Amino acid sequence: xxxxxxxxxxxxxxxxxxxxxxxxxxxxxxxxxxxxxxxxxxxxxxxxxxxxxxxxxxxxxxxxxxxxxxxxxxxxxxxxxxxxxxxxxxxxxxxxxxxxxxxxxxxxxxxxxxxxxxxxxxxxxxxxxxxxxxxxxxxxxxxxxxxxxxxxxxxxxxxxxxxxxxxxxxxxxxxxxxxxxxxxxxxxxxxxxxxxxxxxxxxxxxxxxxxxxxxxxxxxxxxxxxxxxxxxxxxxxxxxxxxxxxxxxxxxxxxxxxxxxxxxxxxxxxxxxxxxxxxxxxxxxxxxxxxxxxxxxxxxxxxxxxxxxxxxxxxxxxxxxxxxxxxxxxxxxxxxxxxxxxxxxxxxxxxxxxxxxxxxxxxxxxxxxxxxxxxxxxxxxxxxxxxxxxxxxxxxxxxxxxxxxxxxxxxxxxxxxxxxxxxxxxxxxxxxxxxxxxx
Amino acid sequence: xxxxxxxxxxxxxxxxxxxxxxxxxxxxxxxxxxxxxxxxxxxxxxxxxxxxxxxxxxxxxxxxxxxxxxxxxxxxxxxxxxxxxxxxxxxxxxxxxxxxxxxxxxxxxxxxxxxxxxxxxxxxxxxxxxxxxxxxxxxxxxxxxxxxxxxxxxxxxxxxxxxxxxxxxxxxxxxxxxxxxxxxxxxxxxxxxxxxxxxxxxxxxxxxxxxxxxxxxxxxxxxxxxxxxxxxxxxxxxxxxxxxxxxxxxxxxxxxxxxxxxxxxxxxxxxxxxxxxxxxxxxxxxxxxxxxxxxxxxxxxxxxxxxxxxxxxxxxxxxx
Numbered sequence: 001x002x003x004x005x006x007x008x009x010x011x012x013x014x015x016x017x018x019x020x021x022x023x024x025x026x027x028x029x030x031x032x033x034x035x036x037x038x039x040x041x042x043x044x045x046x047x048x049x050x051x052x053x054x055x056x057x058x059x060x061x062x063x064x065x066x067x068x069x070x071x072x073x074x075x076x077x078x079x080x081x082x083x084x085x086x087x088x089x090x091x092x093x094x095x096x097x098x099x100x101x102x103x104x105x106x107x108x109x110x111x112x113x114x115x116x117x118x119x120x121x122x123x124x125x126x127x128x129x130x131x132x133x134x135x136x137x138x139x140x141x142x143x144x145x146x147x148x149x150x151x152x153x154x155x156x157x158x159x160x161x162x163x164x165x166x167x168x169x170x171x172x173x174x175x176x177x178x179x180x181x182x183x184x185x186x187x188x189x190x191x192x193x194x195x196x197x198x199x200x201x202x203x204x205x206x207x208x209x210x211x212x213x214x215x216x217x218x219x220x221x222x223x224x225x226x227x228x229x230x231x232x233x234x235x236x237x238x239x240x241x242x243x244x245x246x247x248x249x250x251x252x253x254x255x256x257x258x259x260x261x262x263x264x265x266x267x268x269x270x271x272x273x274x275x276x277x278x279x280x281x282x283x284x285x286x287x288x289x290x291x292x293x294x295x296x297x298x299x300x301x302x303x304x305x306x307x308x309x310x311x312x313x314x315x316x317x318x319x320x321x322x323x324x325x326x327x328x329x330x331x332x333x334x335x336x337x338x339x340x341x342x343x344x345x346x347x348x349x350x351x352x353x354x355x356x357x358x359x360x361x362x363x364x365x366x367x368x369x370x371x372x373x374x375x376x377x378x379x380x381x382x383x384x385x386x387x388x389x390x391x392x393x394x395x396x397x398x399x400x401x402x403x404x405x406x407x408x409x410x411x412x413x414x415x416x417x418x419x420x421x422x423x424x425x426x427x428x429x430x431x432x433x434x435x436x437x438x439x
Numbered sequence: 440x441x442x443x444x445x446x447x448x449x450x451x452x453x454x455x456x457x458x459x460x461x462x463x464x465x466x467x468x469x470x471x472x473x474x475x476x477x478x479x480x481x482x483x484x485x486x487x488x489x490x491x492x493x494x495x496x497x498x499x500x501x502x503x504x505x506x507x508x509x510x511x512x513x514x515x516x517x518x519x520x521x522x523x524x525x526x527x528x529x530x531x532x533x534x535x536x537x538x539x540x541x542x543x544x545x546x547x548x549x550x551x552x553x554x555x556x557x558x559x560x561x562x563x564x565x566x567x568x569x570x571x572x573x574x575x576x577x578x579x580x581x582x583x584x585x586x587x588x589x590x591x592x593x594x595x596x597x598x599x600x601x602x603x604x605x606x607x608x609x610x611x612x613x614x615x616x617x618x619x620x621x622x623x624x625x626x627x628x629x630x631x632x633x634x635x636x637x638x639x640x641x642x643x644x645x646x647x648x649x650x651x652x653x654x655x656x657x658x659x660x661x662x663x664x665x666x667x668x669x670x671x672x673x674x675x676x677x678x679x680x681x682x683x684x685x686x687x688x689x690x691x692x693x694x695x696x697x698x699x700x701x702x703x704x705x706x707x708x709x710x711x712x713x714x715x716x717x718x719x720x721x722x723x724x725x726x727x728x729x730x731x732x733x734x735x736x737x738x739x740x741x742x743x744x745x746x747x748x749x750x751x752x753x754x755x756x757x758x759x
Contacts, residue, residue, distance in 0.1 A: 087723050091512035112726065116513050205596075205617070206704025259597060261707045262617040267596045274599050406709070406720045413707045417618070436725055 044074040044331050046339075047081045047090075047103040051158060051318075052352025059351055060343075067338050073331040081105070094118050094323065101326035102335060108387075108395065108403045110146070110154035110321040115397045120322040121151030125333045134340055137358045139377070145317045145386050147394045154319035155336065158354035161284040161315045162213050163380050164301035167294070170197055170278035179279075181305040182246060189255035192278040200247075200256045201271060201280020203263035204412040209404050210268070211260060212412035213314050214281040216387070216402075218243035220312035221304060225389035226433070231398050233433040234391070235426045243306075244415060244422035251418035261413040265289075272298070284355055284376050300372040303383050315384035317395075318354060355381070398437055407432035505732035512726055523733040533734065535709060536717040540693060543628055543713055547692035548685055550632035555639025555684075559647055560673075562640075580637035588701035591630050592617075620710035623703055627711045631698055635691065639684055646680030647673070682753045686746050693742055714738050 046064050050057055057080045064078040079100070081089050086105060093099030094113060113119045126143065129135040135143070142156040166178055166188075176191035177184070189199025204211025219225050224239030250256050257263070257271065271277045272290045279301070283289075287298040303311045320339075322332045340358070347356045348366040355376060356362055362377050387399035402408050411429045414420040506523055510516030527533050558576060562569055579587065595602045595616035606614035616626045650673065658668050674681070696715045699705060705712035705720065712720075714734055722731030 085723075087512070095513040112511075113513070116511065118513065205706060206700065206702070257598075258613075259615050259618040262615075262623065262703060263596065264592065267592070270597055270599070274597075276597075276599070400726060405724045406705070406712075407725075409704070409706060410708055417707060436727075 042074050042327055044076045044102065044327055044335055045079065045100040046076050046335065047079045047100040047105075049081055049083060049086065049104050051104070051354065052346070055349070056346065056351035056353055059345055059349060063339065063342055063345070066342075067335060069331065069334060073334050074327045076102075076335050094325070097325050099323060099325060101332050102320060102322050104157055104318060104320050106403075107160065107316040107318050108400045110319055111148065111395050111397045112400050113321070113323070114148055114150075114153040118323055118325070119153055120324045120326065120329055120332065121153065122146070122155050122322060123151040125155070125322070125336060126152055128333065128337065129340075132337070134337070134358075137360050139357055139359060139362070139381060141393065142317055142357055145388075145393055145395055146319060148396060153395075154321040155340075156317045156357040157320045158318045159284075159315060159357060159381065159384075160318055160354045161376050161380055161384060162210065162217055162281055162313055163284055163376055164279065164304065165201075165282055165286050165298050166279040166301050167272070167275065167277070167297045168299050169297045170195070170275060174278065178299075178301050179304060180302050182307060185279075185304055186250070186253075186255075188279060189250060189253070193254055195278075196276075197278035198255060198257045198271070198276060199279045200250045201268060201277030201282075202256070202260050202416065203265055203268035204260060204409065204416055205262040205264045205267065208263060208265045208268065209408070210265070210282055211263075211416055212408040215244065215247060215412055215415055217281070217312065217314045218247055220314055220385050220389045221310060222246075222306040223308060223310045223312075223390065225385065225387075225391070226402060226429075227388055227391045227398065229391040231388070231391065231396050233398075233430050233437070235430040235433070236423060239390075240426055241422045244425060247415055248418060248420075248422060251416060256416060256418075258417075261416040284373065284380075285352065287372060288352065298372075300375045300380075303379055311383045312389065313380055313384050314389075315381070315386065317357070317386065398433075401433050401436035405436070407436060502732045502735060505728050506736050508729055510728045512722070512728060516729065519729065523729040524737070527730050527733045527737065532709065532712070532717060533714075536712045536714045539624065539711060540713040540715075542624070543631060543695075543699075544689055544692040546628040547631040547635055547695075548688045550628070551635035551639045551688060552643075552681070552684065554632060554636040555641075556643045558636065558640045559643035562644065563647055576640060577637045579634045584634065584697045585701060587630075587634055588697065591626075591702060595626060617703055618707055620707055623707055623711050627699055627702055630702060631692065631695065634698065635688060638691075639688065642680055642684040642687075643677065646677035649680075650676045679753055682749050686749045689745055689749070690742055693738060 048057070048060055048064075061078045061080075064076050067076045069075055081103070087109075090099060090103070090105055090109060090113075094116075110119055126135055138156060139159075142159075143152070146152045146154045146156060164179075170192065171178060171188065174188075174191040174195050174197065176188040179185035179188045185199070192199040202211045202214055216226060219240045222239045222243040224237050224243060226233055226235055228234040247256075257276070260268075263271070268277070268280070268282070269286075269290050272280070272286070273292060273294055275294070284300075287295045290298060303313060305311055320336065322329070322336065326332045344356075344358075344361050344364065346353050347361045348364050350366070355373060356367070361367060362374075368374055386393050386395050387402060388395055407429060410432070411425055414425050414428075415422075504515070507518060507520060508516040509519045509523070562573060562576075566572065594600055597603070598607075598613060598615075600616075602616060603614050606612070615622065617623045654672055654676070655668060658672055663671065693713075694715055695713070696719060699711055699713055699716050700719070703711045705716045715738065718731045718734040718738070721727050721734065
């Protein structure tokens, strides 16, 4: 070995030791750093979800970056958070104080974080909106769904509706008319069955929660629901038993696809495409999601009247929340005011987002051009209720025990599988919710 | 060479040491230089150690902390002692999930091992385009599980899917592969075997390649038939690799989340909910990190025990 190389080796060894030490120290320091959350760095972090097609986030980002704050208030940055594992993404970010100052997210996310003291209440913001007209622009009853004991946990952003859809061609082929009440629904299902088509299309498999949403919707439509006025589970009621018995009747008569309990949303859409679903319940965006030739055949039905004459359907007022971890609360509120005043293109440019919360957007000619959406706003939104029904309409932490939880999956799969009776299934649901709330 | 030096050489050989006088000139290294080498070795290991501590040890310690607290996703909660373990171990859902995990693991380990070993033995024989077959057979292991699960879902989910259509054509009626609880369990287990057998095939192929062919020739000369050769020679000689593959596959199966979650989500009516799926749903759907961490802890301890038992088998094989 040459002298030079020996020196090189000695140098490398020391250098390596130094480098290793530095790397270790840097790692430790990095681990100990609190990080630049929504509350540091002078920029307000806005995290939004992919609510529509790829154009949605492009346009949404543009709206965000066009925000010109008043002097002294922070600018806004934009980040898309994918739906995959979004709960973990938000939870870890909020816990480590690296999260956003303002975000959308899951429909019950605000109530979960509110209970942990991570949410900045929107009361002052809403007061300011009473002065500039924004407050009165919200569809009736929407803002109140966000009210918790200490204030407003969030602001309604887009409406995720559950509605009755039917395939007009298949109904015509079966000689049936669009149903208006429970009995005419059974009649239409029977007619569809004769041509080998299911009348109660739904999905309750991996990641598909529509099946359980619709079961709760039958209960709400019959004057029932899951929670009482004190936010306690009250599932085993005559209204709920009657509603679930009605669904079990549909199952036993073969109106429900027996594999529904394991269908993903994609499987259900395949069934609509394959003309195996002639009627069913899904989100307000079903026709667009199914696409193709079938799209034009898919029409939104009328809310069904129960034997008592009542109507109701579960809906999800997705929302935007502000966090206590912000560089400036005034900055968060100023940004949200700007955002709500300028977000109309997200709907008028057909980015695929759920239905708008503002009347002014529903009145635009672009929105009015979609007859299905107009019908949802006119007929379904007024009768739509939240998880809190029948006790109330304001959401609360307890609904996290039923929103997309294993308890609800089991309930939906049991009922749609037809291997239970209404009272047992509801009792099991009641026990499961109680147990979850007590932990 | 004297008798003493021969004995010394044998002792050195058994201890894996070179003969005296063959090492570096100058005999033993100076103490200072040895110390320098040690420092270098430590320095080389340090970055990895730091990463291991930060990325693995901290989460493990925090998970252990969560097992005795009633926290949520963003708060650590109050100390509750062993209540989470008591709650978990007295829950019907835990034992149902444990039962399915056991079945899933047994079928996953031995199903994939049988298929993998069979194919490894088949591929030892000279067949046309054997290399191509090997590559094709590795595909289930190579393809991302999301793609595999989506493909399997397409194959079995709806009555119009290929497998239900085939079953109907065969006169088996309307077979609901994912909607019937028992069939869903069978489907998930078969799916696991399908994505795992290439790993077993690779392990067994390398184990079979290490067996001296002279042993087989000698056995045949002694009149042993194929069955006797397989059970009397092949299996014992590859037992070490077999135990290692069983340990690894047991760990893979018990910890397998995507295979089940992507195909059935744990349904119908929890029929395919394994412990890892239960833990995930408890933490991220019910926001109860304490019981979720307790389930994970129980799984870890069980896996360690199973691994130790199997590892002892390996040592036993080595000694024999």
